[in-house]
Amino acid sequence: MAGEPVTAARPGGPRRSGTETLGGHTSRQLRNLCEIVGLTAHDGEVYARTLTEMLGAAAERPLDLPPPNPTFLSDDHTPVEFSLSFVPGAAPTLRVLLEPGCAAGGLARNGRLGLRAVRETTARWGFATDRLDELEDLFLPPSPEGPLALWCALELRPGGVPKVKVYLNPAAGGQKRAAATVGEALRRLGHRDAFAALPPHDRHLFFALDLGDWAEPRVKVYLAHQDLSAAEAGALSRMEGGPLAAESEEFFRIASGQDGDEEGGGTASAPVVRRPVQSCHAFTETASGLPSGFTLYVPVRDYARHDGDALTRATALLGRYGQDPAPLLGAVSAVTDRSPEDGVGLVAYLALAHQQGQPPRVTAYVSSEAYEVRPPAGLLPAEPATVR
Structure with a gap:
């Protein structure tokens, strides 16, 4: 899951002919990934067609030009990110996160184009957007602030009809109003006591909604936790029957390379400034005020020398949860032909999700790297931090 980039991509990334477009590149990656997870051609x-349609004019933009607009969805400003979510006894679920208004000039127009793209696309599948419409004034004001307007994630299922998630910016009305915006959004959707259930945090990152064919549609609040310790990570869940503190602590230590299995713990050469760890708190029922889901996200690329380290940790985590790492390794080959040791950021985040009534899910977030590849940590001086 995207959130909080620290160093910008540096020169030396992919170089392609002027005939290669953003839509062509990312849709080819998506088709390859669909094959990896067992979806039909x-x-x-x-x-792939849905992806390019939602990208709009940006899909036709040649890759030898800069990104259409800066986006903190990815380190190199590619407005697309992939993820594979693993559960026992099933093929991994493939998701694609995109910024549908990325070709727009200005945040307000970005939001309007993004909202239109979501409405038009979901109407094709017969999905209602009433819950999103109810929040439009809060998250898409005439003069929005903050780093994003609207992102959309598609969870790809057999049959060509995905599940849909929309991500909104709590700071759209100003960072000082972010908490009030989240509280009001929860209240409007019937979750009057949910805000009080959130753990201590440094910042509200995203407010997200499930749209479409979900058995239990979720309302999700994403929080940033700067300089988090393993013990603090273990104390973040507010979910009844959620993970024990020791489980979250172990996940944090392995994902961040602090379990001592790697030379140097994997942290000595990491960037000086790291993105915050994220937590997500998912609400499905309104009676208790407690979340029914909890996810912990570690920005593994900030704690790894290169993607070889990140994949080693992902493999270890998948093994602990009885998952075959082969699809993830295949996914890496499906999106790039570079060696994992030649860069850092291809594997952006590792996440552990718990949802009531479901087994734990391990998710790996895979970058498109359409524009640039970050060199391995320590090869170049760290650049000034930028907020994402």
Whole structure:
């Protein structure tokens, strides 16, 4: 999951001919990934077409030009990110996160284009957007602030009809109003006591909604936790029947390379300034005020020398939860032909999710790297931090 980039991409990334476009590059990656997770070629074509349609004018932009606009969805400003979510006894679920208004000039127009793209696309599948419409004034004001307007994630299922998630910016009305915006949004959606259930945090990052065919549609609040310790990570869940503190602590230590299994713990050469760890608190029922889901996200690229380290940790985590790492390794090859040791950031985040009534999920977030590749940590001086 995207959130809080620290160093910008540096020169030396992919160089392609002027005929390669953003849409062509990312849709090819998506078709390859669909094959990895067992979706049919037809499904791959349908989802690739949906991706390029939602990117709008940006899809036709040649990759030898700079990104259409800065976006903190990824380190190199590619407005697309992939993820694979693993549960026992099933093929991993493939998701694609995108910024549909990325070609727009200005945050307000970005939000309007993004909202239109979501409405038009979901209408094709017969999905209602009433819950999103109810929040439009809060998160898409005439003069928005903050680093994003609207992102959309598609969870790809057999048959060509995905599940849909929309991500909104709590700081759209100003960072000082972010908490009030989240509280009001929860209240409007019937979760009057949910805000009080959130753990201590440094900042509200995202407010997210499930749209479409979900058994239990979720309302999700994402929080940033700067300089988090393993013990503090273990204390973040407010979910009844959620993970024990020791489980979250172990996940944090492995994902961040602090379990002592790697030479130097994997932290000595990491960037000086790291993105905050994220937590997500998912609400499905309004009676208790407690979340029914909890996810912990570690920005593994800030704690790894290169993607080889990140993949080693992902493999260890998948093994602990009885998962085969082969699809993740195949996914890496499906999006790039570079060696994992040649850069850092291809594997952006590792996440551990708990949802009531479901087994734990391990998710790996895979960058498109359409524009640049970050060199391995320590090869170049760290650049000034930028907020994402």
